[in-house]
Amino acid sequence: MTELKRIGRIKFGLLSPQEVRKMSATKIITADTYDSDGFPIEMGLMDPRLGVIDPGLRCRTCGGRPGECPGHFGHIELAAPVAHIGFAKLIRKILQATCRKCGRLLLGEEAKKKYQDDIKKLKKIKRSTDDVIKDMFKDSIKTGVCPHCGEEQKDIKFEKPTTYIEEGHKLMPSDIRDRLERIPDDDVELLGMDASNARPEWIILTVLPVPPVTARPSITLESGQRSEDDLTHKLVDIIRINQRFQENREAGAPQLIIEDLWELLQYHVTTFLDNEVSGVPPARHRSGRPLKTLSQRLKGKEGRFRGSLSGKRVNFSARTVISPDPNLDIDEVGVPVEIAKEMTITMNVTPLNIKECKEYVRRGPERHPGANYVKRLDGQRIKVTDRNCEELAEMLGPGWKVDRQLKDGDAVLFNRQPSLHRMSIMAHKVKVMPHKTFRLNPTVCPPYNADFDGDEMNLHVPQTEEARAEARILIAVEGNMLSPRFGGPIIGGIHDHITGLFLLTRGTTLFDENDALELLRKSHIKNLPKPAIYENDKPYWTGRQIFSLMLPKGLDLTYRAKACENCDVCKKSECEKDAYVVIKNGELLCGTIDEKAIGAFTGQVLDRIVKEFGPAEGKKFLDNATRLAIRVIMHFGFSFGIDDEDIPQEAQSQIYEIMMEAEKKVKRLIDAYEIGELDALPGRTIDETLEMKIMEELGKARDQAGNIASQHLGLDNSAVAMAISGARGSVLNLTQMSTCVGQQSVRGERITRGYDERTLPHFKKRDLGAAAKGFVKCSYKKGLSPTEFFFHAIGGREGLVDTAVRTSQSGYLQRRLINALQDLEVKYDGTVRDTRGLIVQFEYGEDGIDPSKSDYGKSVNVRRIVQNVTGQDLAEV
Amino acid sequence: MRLAKKDTVKALERRGIDAKTAETLCNAGFTMGKLKKASIEDVMKAGISKTSAGKVMEKLSKIDTKVTKTTKKVKKEERGAVTPLLIDSKLKGLPLPLSIIDELRTYLNKVKPTEAQLERILQMSVDAYERARIEPCEAVGIVAAQSIGEPGTQMTMRTFHYAGVAEINVTLGLPRLIEIADARKVPSTPIMRIKLEPEYARDREKARALGWKIEETNIIDVGSIAVDMAKMQVVIELNEKILSRRNITAEEIAKKVGAETNLDVQLEGLKLTVNPGRHSYRGLLQLVEDVKGITLKGVKGIHRIIIRKENGEYVLYTEGSALKRVLQFEGVNASRTKTNNINEIAEVLGIEAARNAIISEAMDTLREQGLEVDIRHIMLVADMVTAEGEVKQIGRHGVAGEKASVLSRAAFEVTVNHLLDAGVKGHVDELAGVTENVIVGQPIQLGTGDVELMYKAKE
Ligand SMILES: [Mg+2]
Ligand SMILES: [Zn+2]
Ligand SMILES: [Zn+2]
Ligand SMILES: [Zn+2]
Numbered sequence A: 001m002t003e004l005k006r007i008g009r010i011k012f013g014l015l016s017p018q019e020v021r022k023m024s025a026t027k028i029i030t031a032d033t034y035d036s037d038g039f040p041i042e043m044g045l046m047d048p049r050l051g052v053i054d055p056g057l058r059c060r061t062c063g064g065r066p067g068e069c070p071g072h073f074g075h076i077e078l079a080a081p082v083a084h085i086g087f088a089k090l091i092r093k094i095l096q097a098t099c100r101k102c103g104r105l106l107l108g109e110e111a112k113k114k115y116q117d118d119i120k121k122l123k124k125i126k127r128s129t130d131d132v133i134k135d136m137f138k139d140s141i142k143t144g145v146c147p148h149c150g151e152e153q154k155d156i157k158f159e160k161p162t163t164y165i166e167e168g169h170k171l172m173p174s175d176i177r178d179r180l181e182r183i184p185d186d187d188v189e190l191l192g193m194d195a196s197n198a199r200p201e202w203i204i205l206t207v208l209p210v211p212p213v214t215a216r217p218s219i220t221l222e223s224g225q226r227s228e229d230d231l232t233h234k235l236v237d238i239i240r241i242n243q244r245f246q247e248n249r250e251a252g253a254p255q256l257i258i259e260d261l262w263e264l265l266q267y268h269v270t271t272f273l274d275n276e277v278s279g280v281p282p283a284r285h286r287s288g289r290p291l292k293t294l295s296q297r298l299k300g301k302e303g304r305f306r307g308s309l310s311g312k313r314v315n316f317s318a319r320t321v322i323s324p325d326p327n328l329d330i331d332e333v334g335v336p337v338e339i340a341k342e343m344t345i346t347m348n349v350t351p352l353n354i355k356e357c358k359e360y361v362r363r364g365p366e367r368h369p370g371a372n373y374v375k376r377l378d379g380q381r382i383k384v385t386d387r388n389c390e391e392l393a394e395m396l397g398p399g400w401k402v403d404r405q406l407k408d409g410d411a412v413l414f415n416r417q418p419s420l421h422r423m424s425i426m427a428h429k430v431k432v433m434p435h436k437t438f439r440l441n442p443t444v445c446p447p448y449n450a451d452f453d454g455d456e457m458n459l460h461v462p463q464t465e466e467a468r469a470e471a472r473i474l475i476a477v478e479g480n481m482l483s484p485r486f487g488g489p490i491i492g493g494i495h496d497h498i499t500g501l502f503l504l505t506r507g508t509t510l511f512d513e514n515d516a517l518e519l520l521r522k523s524h525i526k527n528l529p530k531p532a533i534y535e536n537d538k539p540y541w542t543g544r545q546i547f548s549l550m551l552p553k554g555l556d557l558t559y560r561a562k563a564c565e566n567c568d569v570c571k572k573s574e575c576e577k578d579a580y581v582v583i584k585n586g587e588l589l590c591g592t593i594d595e596k597a598i599g600a601f602t603g604q605v606l607d608r609i610v611k612e613f614g615p616a617e618g619k620k621f622l623d624n625a626t627r628l629a630i631r632v633i634m635h636f637g638f639s640f641g642i643d644d645e646d647i648p649q650e651a652q653s654q655i656y657e658i659m660m661e662a663e664k665k666v667k668r669l670i671d672a673y674e675i676g677e678l679d680a681l682p683g684r685t686i687d688e689t690l691e692m693k694i695m696e697e698l699g700k701a702r703d704q705a706g707n708i709a710s711q712h713l714g715l716d717n718s719a720v721a722m723a724i725s726g727a728r729g730s731v732l733n734l735t736q737m738s739t740c741v742g743q744q745s746v747r748g749e750r751i752t753r754g755y756d757e758r759t760l761p762h763f764k765k766r767d768l769g770a771a772a773k774g775f776v777k778c779s780y781k782k783g784l785s786p787t788e789f790f791f792h793a794i795g796g797r798e799g800l801v802d803t804a805v806r807t808s809q810s811g812y813l814q815r816r817l818i819n820a821l822q823d824l825e826v827k828y829d830g831t832v833r834d835t836r837g838l839i840v841q842f843e844y845g846e847d848g849i850d851p852s853k854s855d856y857g858k859s860v861n862v863r864r865i866v867q868n869v870t871g872q873d874l875a876e877v
Numbered sequence B: 001m002r003l004a005k006k007d008t009v010k011a012l013e014r015r016g017i018d019a020k021t022a023e024t025l026c027n028a029g030f031t032m033g034k035l036k037k038a039s040i041e042d043v044m045k046a047g048i049s050k051t052s053a054g055k056v057m058e059k060l061s062k063i064d065t066k067v068t069k070t071t072k073k074v075k076k077e078e079r080g081a082v083t084p085l086l087i088d089s090k091l092k093g094l095p096l097p098l099s100i101i102d103e104l105r106t107y108l109n110k111v112k113p114t115e116a117q118l119e120r121i122l123q124m125s126v127d128a129y130e131r132a133r134i135e136p137c138e139a140v141g142i143v144a145a146q147s148i149g150e151p152g153t154q155m156t157m158r159t160f161h162y163a164g165v166a167e168i169n170v171t172l173g174l175p176r177l178i179e180i181a182d183a184r185k186v187p188s189t190p191i192m193r194i195k196l197e198p199e200y201a202r203d204r205e206k207a208r209a210l211g212w213k214i215e216e217t218n219i220i221d222v223g224s225i226a227v228d229m230a231k232m233q234v235v236i237e238l239n240e241k242i243l244s245r246r247n248i249t250a251e252e253i254a255k256k257v258g259a260e261t262n263l264d265v266q267l268e269g270l271k272l273t274v275n276p277g278r279h280s281y282r283g284l285l286q287l288v289e290d291v292k293g294i295t296l297k298g299v300k301g302i303h304r305i306i307i308r309k310e311n312g313e314y315v316l317y318t319e320g321s322a323l324k325r326v327l328q329f330e331g332v333n334a335s336r337t338k339t340n341n342i343n344e345i346a347e348v349l350g351i352e353a354a355r356n357a358i359i360s361e362a363m364d365t366l367r368e369q370g371l372e373v374d375i376r377h378i379m380l381v382a383d384m385v386t387a388e389g390e391v392k393q394i395g396r397h398g399v400a401g402e403k404a405s406v407l408s409r410a411a412f413e414v415t416v417n418h419l420l421d422a423g424v425k426g427h428v429d430e431l432a433g434v435t436e437n438v439i440v441g442q443p444i445q446l447g448t449g450d451v452e453l454m455y456k457a458k459e
Helices: A017-023 A085-097 A109-124 A130-142 A173-182 A185-190 A230-250 A255-273 A294-298 A304-309 A337-342 A354-363 A389-395 A442-448 A465-475 A496-505 A513-519 A543-548 A604-613 A615-636 A649-674 A686-712 A718-725 A731-738 A786-821 A862-870 B002-014 B019-027 B032-037 B040-045 B050-074 B084-091 B098-111 B115-132 B140-154 B173-182 B204-214 B240-245 B250-261 B281-292 B323-327 B342-349 B351-368 B375-386 B406-412 B415-425 B434-440
Strands: A074-083 A156-159 A163-166 A169-171 A204-210 A317-324 A332-336 A344-348 A371-375 A381-383 A401-405 A411-415 A425-433 A438-440 A456-460 A510-512 A533-535 A538-542 A557-560 A580-584 A587-590 A839-841 B160-162 B169-171 B191-195 B223-228 B233-238 B264-268 B271-275 B304-310 B313-319
Touching: A017 A204, A074 A085, A074 A173, A074 A230, A074 A255, A085 A130, A085 A156, A085 A163, A085 A173, A085 A255, A085 B415, A109 A130, A109 A185, A169 A173, A173 A204, A204 A255, A230 A255, A255 A294, A294 A304, A294 B415, A304 B406, A304 B434, A317 A337, A332 A337, A332 A411, A337 A401, A337 A425, A344 A354, A344 A371, A354 A371, A354 A389, A354 A401, A411 A465, A425 A438, A425 A442, A425 A465, A438 A442, A438 A456, A442 A615, A496 A543, A496 A615, A496 A718, A510 A513, A513 A538, A513 A615, A538 A543, A543 A587, A543 A615, A557 A604, A604 A615, A649 A686, A686 A731, A718 A731, A786 B140, A786 B173, A786 B375, A839 B375, A862 B098, A862 B115, B084 B098, B084 B115, B098 B115, B140 B173, B140 B351, B140 B375, B169 B173, B173 B351, B191 B323, B204 B304, B204 B313, B223 B281, B233 B240, B233 B250, B233 B281, B250 B264, B250 B271, B250 B281, B323 B342, B342 B351, B351 B375, B406 B415, B406 B434
Parallel strands: A317 A438, A332 A425
Antiparallel strands: A074 A204, A156 A163, A163 A169, A317 A456, A332 A438, A344 A401, A371 A381, A371 A401, A411 A425, A411 A456, A510 A538, A533 A538, A557 A580, A580 A587, B160 B169, B191 B313, B223 B233, B233 B271, B264 B271, B304 B313
């Protein structure tokens, strides 16, 4: 194996003119690129010594072909020096801080010594010297007479972008360069610069490096025309002006013309470096589009740093639409054969696996677990085809490499953007399947935040043994069932899983042998327990018994289900909602299984199993329980239709009554307000009080109506079953569908804006009534009146805007948090430090506990331990 | 013989076998030793159903494998419960955090375990703690950032919401979290919760009086202000009822206004006239504004005080915050009074207090939204932000902008400036952090990237 080399450090500095010339492959003197035959012109911008991009040609500097040659810099000798736009402000500061005659800093020896000492001290402890240098500049800019040569300093005015005027006299870049050259190395350090790598005069450019052609490749359009890169265009401009400047100067042109050309040269160099400088009109393409020059290439989200360096495009990855498959294990991913055939894993052929490798190669690229490439001992890569596969298989020997196709059981990384937490990328085991989508078990939707309305996901195939080991051990779904955010489960049953188990364990549904076995078909359970009951000599099992088969022996757990109403005195096992769940030794004794048992984030049973019996047991439980749930829901059948929103006539008239009553009450409130009898609540104005009271009244009315509706909609209603079990939706949703949609609001207030003193022309001016301010008394089922519809749209729009704003804001917050904290690491001494070694915490989290290994933040569940050892039931302290 | 039988029954009961079964077993002549060697069939011969026989076997073998080590030695003392004193001495010096030791003590004193049980409980606790400890090289920063950032998408954007005190608006949700991360000098809705000393906390009148003392009183709170164009004067009409309620006299107001404006102020009953020397209309209007801005009484910045009863004591909630001034009032319990202005806490109480304030503010914000985030993540953020003695911003002007690595800074924000700056200053990037190494394309030095495996081949 080759030894891995690391880049140890990167030092930044400025390029000196000598350095630019030294690293230059050629001097560029002509603005032309290609000759009439399409060959690059020598000493032109596409000189073959700058690297090659055209296939078939070779680099004249390194001899490499396109793709091999990294490209080489050239240079342009500028006819006159120009300022570097990025340092315009620095130039002004230095000019003001140094003597115009002797070039030394305008500081007395004593002050200078002090600053030097300060800087030395700060550098020693690796702190920023910015503040000291700022003070130094302030000090020396103030000084009017040079303490060294006695020269009186003149005021220097700076005009954006690059003009420096000394008492009415314009300083040309050459003058500035002369002055900067005079600054002794000693003083340069005080300017905050590093004299050996960045002499101040180097910020005035005399030689311009020309980026290699590989950094600015030209593209050939369909018409055969060449289209040059923006940078090339800019360089052409620079060379042209440079030539004109030289010609004019040699011809002895008047100073005015020279100065104009100088300005122009400065402009072109400036826009070459940065095309978004304020005060400089951006250079444009013929089409009017501003050119993307150097700065623009680096900046921003799509720029070099964030777009190409921090986030890179990778090979061995795939992306397609996802769809659910409850029959897969939670840690599997269904991969389309087409993708599996394209993605490969490199195998090193050894005497141990040569048979296997030969088989892959023999199958060729078309018969699925085959091979796409082999690499001979001499390093030559050969594509495996239907024709040569037999032959290659024969030739194969130890030391060869085989790129075999992805097959069942391979560990791959699966990812859905936005990758907000580490569970957004998890390792799954491949299961190659027909059709064109990635398949995943719906229980892993919560960590990915995925649904199946067209979501796409990415898949990456790890290529080294280390990466595969990490994938299997650290990134596997199984190991990530508990979230490090709060130390609870983040994977769990959703939707039908919850409904299914709810239907199964609710009440005392009995199943005969056939049914029971039918339910258990997809699980690994082979034997039924002792039946709960015999009827006519036929054995029957309860749903709880069947569910209990999924639970590991030894599981003890008591908790309150979602339906619990937190009654003052809990009736425990007598609870009429069946919300008191007791599991003893892996046996569900009472209570109903719902979201709080197996759901992601809340699943208590799941949580306990993972924590006490380990993730493998947790995975097994989830696999079996969800499959059982799916079969249960298929057994009972579960659907929802428009008539499930029907409520009986008598309830409707009751609801009508409530609505009328509420409207009357609102009217009374308004009347009281208008005659000034309404008392303001403490700290509120009368207007606010009225609004609050009306909102309260209408909210109450809607809730009452909802209650009446839910009295008539029992658990046999699918929506109710889903809401109660926590599978999907809420009672509020059902109320809105069946009874009354309720108040529409904008920023938490009733809708007020619209026409002059009213929301819509349908109402009287200053109408404060319920309907005029966005109360929707109809239900979705019944349909909304035109005004209600409009208010509803207003309220709905607010929700959409809110989501859009929220995602961008929280995304930025997350980016900042990540950037601020990403380098923190727990060291072997238990401290948390950053890259500088600064101790941020002496012990992580004050107790050194890993939240993902904790039980909702607690490291030791003392109560459970004491309970288990002594056998006493303990109340929580 | 009989005594031995009793002991066996007891021993079996301790192992979780019900008394009846235990007695049946003993009557059949089983001793502990015999039972251990017996098979299920043997036990069933004693007249016990198969299930309970199975249970017996399970219980015996279960306990034995786990407890033998400790039971053997202490077999004799086993039956007596340990004293609280022993519990204390055993707890002392355990390698556990104090909170867990306290919890252990509470539970142990409650259940009164035998010494063997005590040993086992302690051993299991220590094991559990060790298992849950964070491992070296863990990238705790990234996990913390993700754990706080990820729930951000689920938070509400509504800036105003009513907290415990319905009368006061508070910024909550994502905007508040961003505010904390920004380390803003003043929060958008500063609020204080002033707890009082016992004698004030129990007496509504005293609490209210203190409230009036603290609340900022301006002219418009106690009367109306108008411009008399004819006489070119500013006229203030005071309300007697409010004056007495706020415990301020007209004379005091006249004096204060005179001192602040440097003008002649006349007082006739409840009518205050201010006579400006200037004679322009604009000057007069300006004067009105000036007078309105005068703090007659109380603490500047405390705009409103609301008194609430919480857990049997009166508490003052304020709109606006001025921690330093408020703490100096007599009757204010300085150690239990708090503000949501983190910067103020840093100035008045120091950086450690600010760190705790950040933790509690962020936790409260997340909790209010129903989001569960482990406190350790927030602690880490708070510690990072306060590590250098001042509250720094999370972002360009704080933590992220002061990082050692040029590349990392360039990749975050203001790319070009950081590069130019680094060039001039000759900065060196040590390539120690995450972004830098990603940029140059080599493994990062965190987690599994921070360790190296060495394989020593056999000769
Ligand atoms: Mg979707
Ligand atoms: Zn080359
Ligand atoms: Zn001088
Ligand atoms: Zn209950």
